[in-house]
Amino acid sequence: MIHFVLLISRQGKVRLTKWYSPYSQKERTKVIRELSGMILSRGPKLCNFVEWRGYKVVYKRYASLYFCMCIDQDDNELEVLEIIHHFVEILDRYFGSVCELDLIFNFHKAYYILDEILIAGELQESSKKTVARLIAAQDSLVEQAKEQASTISNMIAQATK
């Protein structure tokens, strides 16, 4: 099972965190500090796994971002690497050659996409197409709502409530 997902920039800035196991806020910051120290200091061309507190952390660097996932001892590292790659490909497809800034300004969308891929720490959708279709469908729902909300009459109605 995946215990948490972290996206950390090369400078150590956190870009996304998703926790599938209970960690208190204090633990979370500690975990991130520990792991970013461990992972960012590792050179290129090394293996993508680190042992950490009895867990394994699988990470992979894409451009300036490190995608990290923490898994159990007997989980399959290569599978998790594939999940990371899967996630990155979907992000790439959605944003159109994704970059760090996309994720910064659309942090919520990154979460929505992640939620379509992982649930309760398990991979739930292995088809990129399906994820893309679902996200697009949800976005269109949002667009409809926005159009409705931004009509002038609606705004006046809101304001004079």
Place this chain on the structure above:
Amino acid sequence: MAGPSLMDSFFQRSLDDLIKGIRLCLPGGEAAFIAKSVDEIRREIKSTDSQTKATALQKLTYLHSLHWVDMSWAAFPAVELSSSSVHSHKRLALLSASLSFNPTTDVILLLTHQLRKDFSSSNPHDVSLALSTLSSISTLDLSRDLTPELFILLNSSKNFVKKKAIAAILRVFEQYPEAVRVCFKRIVENLESSDMGVLSAAVGLFCELTVREPRSYLPLAPEFYKILLDSRNNWVLIKVLKIFAKLAPLEPRLAKRIVEPICEHLRRTGSKSLAFECVNTIVTSLSEHEPAVKLAIMKIQEFLLENDPNLKYLGLQALAVVAAKHSWAVLENKEVVIKSLDDVDVNIKLESLQLVMAMVSEDNLAEICKVLISYALKSEPEFCNEILGSILSTCSRNFYEVIVDFDWYVSLLGEMSRIPHCQKGDDIETQLIDIGMRVKDVRLELVHVARGLLIDPALLGNPFIHNVLSAAAWLSGEYVEFSRNLLELMESLLQPRTCLLPSPIRAVYIQSAFKVLTFGVYSFLSTGDDASYPSELTDFVLKEDFQESSETVTSAPISGADLSNGLNPRSSHPSAGNGEDPVIAHEQTSSASSKKQQLTQKSVMDLVNLVEVNLGPLAGSHEVEIQERASNILGMIGMIKPRIHSSMDESEGDRIKRELRASGMMKLMFDAFSEELGPVSVSAQERVPIPEGLVLKESLSDIEAICDHIKLPISSSFSLVRSHSLNNATTIHEHPSKEEYEPSSESTSLLAEHRKRHGIYYLSSENKVMISDDYPPALELKDQAIDEAEDLVKLTKQSLDLRKKRNQAKPRPVVVKLDDGEGAHIVVKKPQLKDDLISGAVREVLLGNEAASSSSNKAIKKREKNELNIDRPESNITMTSTVASEPGNASSRHKLRISGKEKKRSSSGKEKKEHDHKHNQKSDRIHAKHKSRQRADGTLNVAAQSPVIPDFLL
């Protein structure tokens, strides 16, 4: 505080503005900016306009998830907004809930209704959103209240909803195991789904559950087996393999069935992750199947030879798993493994180190250690210490099992402590002393190694090896008879740079100097005039000087105990008459020239002066340990010096008197030090019979009245003189052991007092406590040893004899081991309650036992079983119980295993019997039904007697 105005809504900062603002902040100004933004958000979030509220919540969620801003105060707005009809608002609200809520969030209950509504929404996206949220924030209440809705969703016509429901239900099971009863069957049905997403979710769920408690899921093996054969989806296959890796060890026949399909996947697949999973499953769970293991090792070799560091790392890891049972696998790949010690990646290096250590045997130990030390010398500090640590732990494993040549090992220890990065001082210290005590034959070499360490002033500057030095000092004091040059040894023990040592270690140095001095002076005196003094006089001297000797004796075990980490103080092992014998023998062993050198009056005088000059200042030290020991030595020197000094110009009478005093005292002192320290079994004390007349059960509260008037000498004394007078005043005529009794009886009475007052906090069995409190100290002067101590001696001797017998056949030196599992750890497994509950419920559903209330009960009820059969008629299920173990023609190993299982499971026998009985009747019937289908190779009976798996598999 002004309410949110229209202006706020119009000029509200968007998320983009906020993020840009943060990015534009100068270093250091970020916190202030965020604080300001949070203030804004606090205002905005109260807005009646849902758009304004949503934006505020979105900004706050951003700050919370990436800048750790507390947003527990905004839980209510999130709940409020989650009921919005606008999908994007709902989505934001639920996102913020799933990121920020925790089980203590009180408004979480307000969400129940909204989630329930969403679960039955016609918009599948709402449903999916609600499911994701539930999976992140499920609590007991939420889980319980929403179970009925989830049950409906498990049958949803939309696969993408169904699969999310299956995945989310794991969290519900964790919180609310009762849900298993309701939902389990529907989930099992989904194992046959044709939709990949649903199947994958179901398999994933079972994978998680199986890892926690595999046994309950054995009955589902046929379903998993089918997936293993039919599925071509790697994600699903990996999960199924994980499930089988847990199930196979429980049921050998299952392993037989799955081995071929797994090998088939391994041969066929091009996917590295699937191949790795196959390899993993084989090496962890199917290691008895030789051909499969061979195939797996071939695959591992492929991994190792690839350039991909990931594959190399995983290959080494897999090899480490195989190594436990198939050490040839490692030897075959020896080259790659040893080369990997030089890899750029620390993780790979560590793995290969572990493997190298797995290859160690008696024959290649020296060679491997040589290679490793050379790697250690050129590695960076961290890895260097990893290497040293693993050498130390491998060599000391099971009482130095792999070591034949202890001389070599001891010098290796010395060498290791000189490696510049070495930080393993603690371990080396422990092992040096441990070996010294356990292996007699190696003491000469030990003293030699210790000398090398002690005389090097450079080593004193390295705090990491202070502990090693402490061991070296202790060894050269304890086994001083092996030293070639006492003066040199003394010089190194007292060299000026010893002031760099921490005081406890310095105290060891001084104590060792004491031993060396005692040895030197005693050998001088005893050879100088072959003692023929009258015995009464000796006795007189003995009594007179008793205080000093008891003093030294009491301080000796302190240092000994400190050093040897819990090994007991001296056992009074050498008996009275032969106190001198070992000395003489030892003296003969040391070279003749050095003996002469030791024994000239001048050299002894040099020795004494050296000590006096160096320790003089330390008598005023602020460290009690140092001060006390220094004073002890100085006191002794004060007594013996005149004797050595004036051996020529003194009147006959004085001379004799002094001489007798001095040599009598020295003999006592020497005897005290020459008693051998040995390892003592942890249970030694328990084996000592309780002395007659000692009533342990009796309350000790009245002891205070008895002890009250006795003024206790508090922790001996700071100087020899003071202790003398103090003891004179109180207990000089008493039995010596009394002195040692008192502190303990005082503490006992305090303890008793405490127990009286806080009785409820004490454990009820007082036996052990009392024994350890009241048992006479293990250390006794042998002349005054009381009966109990003699018993102890006998015991020690007995166990020593036993050991000798056992080790006789071995060519290597005797390593003293205690025969009762020294250092054995009792691991108490903590049961995980929640998991137990889940698996209990699962068993009940699968095995259909309504009556059983506890998870450890397993039984079968006919009615429910039949139901299951009806559910899946094509899978020919014969439900049988795991616990049945009647003799049949099942393989003997299997029977053994099962009975082992039974032992572990401490469920009530009666109930079980009853169920077994029922089960037998039933399985007989089933037999009759399926007889035609069963194979003729004898599995028929097996299936009837002790099976777990439906006969579809067997």
